[in-house]
Amino acid sequence: MTLLDLSPRPAVDDQLVTLPVVVIGAGPVGLAAAAHLLDRGIDVVVLEAGERIASSIRLWGHTRLFSSWQHLIDPAARRLLEDAGWTPPGDLDRMPTGQELVDEYLEPLAALDPLASRIRLGTRATAVGKDGIDRTRTDGRHRVPFLVQIQDAGGESAQLRARAVIDASGTYETPNPLAASGLELRGGSSVADRVVHALPDVAGADRHLFAGRHTTVVGAGHSAANTLLALADLADQEPGTRITWMLRTPSATRVTASEADELPGRARLGARTDELVASGRIELIDSFRIARAEPTDGGIRLIGTRDGEPAEHETNLVVNATGFRPDLGMLREIRLELDEVVEAPRRLAPLIDPNVHSCGTVPPHGFAELQHPERGFFIVGMKSYGRAPTFLLATGYEQVRSIAAWLAGDLASASAVQLTLPATGVCSTDAAGSGSCC
Missing domain, CATH: 3.50.50.60 (FAD/NAD(P)-binding domain)
Structure with missing residues (x-):
């Protein structure tokens, strides 16, 4: 097993420092990641497969979230919004619908400079790798830029080079099959x-x-x-x-x-x-x-x-409604370290094990628990939970705050993870059954 790496970010040479961090997904956690990176002076490109930001949330926008507004607004995003004159929702104890989350928070956030110019809509990340080398080559790997294969709505492909990649693409588009075996349903x-x-x-x-x-x-x-x-x-x-x-x-x-x-x-x-x-x-x-x-x-x-x-x-x-699973196909050329049961990052998996934890009993965690052998690559948000259910947005916000601090070389801030969540009730031992969030 790879040893836990508590060192500051990898040394960034002249080639890498000119490259942005690529964030995959313009949902709440992806946009929060961009806000934290920009707050740290790190350039970013946000890729959104949909024609509008938060495309997955819009599909279930009629549904009311479990969390109130006070747990749904990322601190760095809030600072950007308030600097631009945005007023938060009047009742922070109210639980909005998914569409209200988009209309009252995410759309105004995505419309802000400098975020708006860094979001590429209708652009799907189809694969992530390293520039010029496959996953079998080790020597000097951490000095090589990431390469993100993208495809636009018209089917045209291109590649982006990046100093780091944060995958916040979620799991809503990849539901578990109906078959109890977990395999595709026969017929x-x-x-x-x-x-x-x-x-x-x-x-x-x-x-x-x-x-x-x-x-x-x-x-x-x-x-x-x-x-x-x-x-x-x-x-x-x-x-x-x-x-x-x-x-x-x-x-x-x-x-x-x-x-x-x-x-x-x-x-x-x-x-x-x-x-x-x-x-x-x-x-x-x-x-x-x-x-x-x-x-x-x-x-x-x-x-x-x-x-x-x-x-x-x-x-x-x-x-x-059998829950969701992460799409790992596009990460085949990345060196991952995933739990063999829930497909979450290996150090995170024991903290979110649905046999032990509900979403409110998950301890704070950040870059250290989300690391993979591929330095500078992170899976965050709902996708970081793999097949484990009951993810809360506040958890994802703290994840990306810690990662942005680590990428900026601020190890003290990156390691000082803090998160206060509402206590929750019972948690089922059926890890494939829910997929509820927020």
Whole structure:
């Protein structure tokens, strides 16, 4: 195992010092990383695959976050905004929706000079490596610039050279498969039009998909619970709307109401879900392990086992709320050190193990826990948690603050990680079940 490196940043020669840090992803953590780097006098380029910043958040923008405004605004970003005359939201104890987070905070931040000129929209990072050498070469590796392969919306490719790379690309675009094995669902291509991504807009843009139909939500976490509650509201308005909640596990411990949860929105979410199941308005099928699927005249048939016995379930639509996983394909030429279970950085993994920790009990961590053998490369934000659930934005903000300090050579600040999070309730032992955040 690589030894923990507590030294200041690697020596930056004349070649590297002229290059920017490349940040992948213009979501909350990626923009916060840019703010901290600029605050340290380090140039940066932010790559955003979407045509607008925070493109993933916009997909679930109708959903209300668990954290209040006071935990959602990065300190360095706030300083930049307030210097430009921005006024923070009036009620910092209020929990905004994802779209409100974008409209009231992220869009104003991204529009600021000097950030606006450094954000490249419609630009996807497709691979990260080292300039002129592959991952097998060791000699002098830390003195060689990073090379980031990019592709624009028109399919044109190019390359960017960088002194360091911070991957804040998130995991929302890479959901876990429905199959209990973790492999791609057998028959999945034949039912792709009947499977919906987590957190659909049930009350708005996607209402027509669910009204008067039978929907089965698969997943044991808060993303599933949010959708179940929205479907229950729709069923009150649209006759014939049926709801089934399918779990791989015997119970949904992650959304069980808990008085110890200091995130009140999440506590209420669990309590309301429990009530709907108890009243029979949501049918609960537990211990169902999906193996394959096939289309039916009216929808989809899920085939697998329940309590070890063959089982089938028919429905019109399936919402895949089984959590998310990091896309590691673009990092094949980077020397990574990842935990073999949750695919998080190896030193971070024990601190976020869902068998032990909820998001509020994760200890503060920064550059030291996020290092890889490839010096100057970091995975941050939701993606840094790999397959572990319940990431909070405040955690990501402290991650990038520490990394920016380390890149600037300020070891004292980089090592002085501090983070105060609300205490949370129970945490499920099913690491693939939720993917809730914020």
